[in-house]
Amino acid sequence: MPTPEPDASGPSEDRATPDDLLHTRTGTDVSPEDLVLAAGRDINPRNLEWARRKLEAEGPAALEKLLP
Numbered sequence: 170m171p172t173p174e175p176d177a178s179g180p181s182e183d184r185a186t187p188d189d190l191l192h193t194r195t196g197t198d199v200s201p202e203d204l205v206l207a208a209g210r211d212i213n214p215r216n217l218e219w220a221r222r223k224l225e226a227e228g229p230a231a232l233e234k235l236l237p
Contacts (some may be wrong), residue, residue, distance in 0.1 A: 199229045207235045 173195045201220035202212055210216045 199224060199232045204232055204235070207232055 201217045204220035204223060205212050205216045
């Protein structure tokens, strides 16, 4: 019995999802509060300072590293 050919227009199970479909960024600025919450931390002065330093060093990509 012949096996059916896979639909060429459908997604392939052996291919990775492209990066542009995986990123969470919406085009808006990332705030220190966003970064703190994405890291699963409480919003407090110490964590906000950590987030400010991280955003200064890495820019908006800091959020991408936490939320792929």
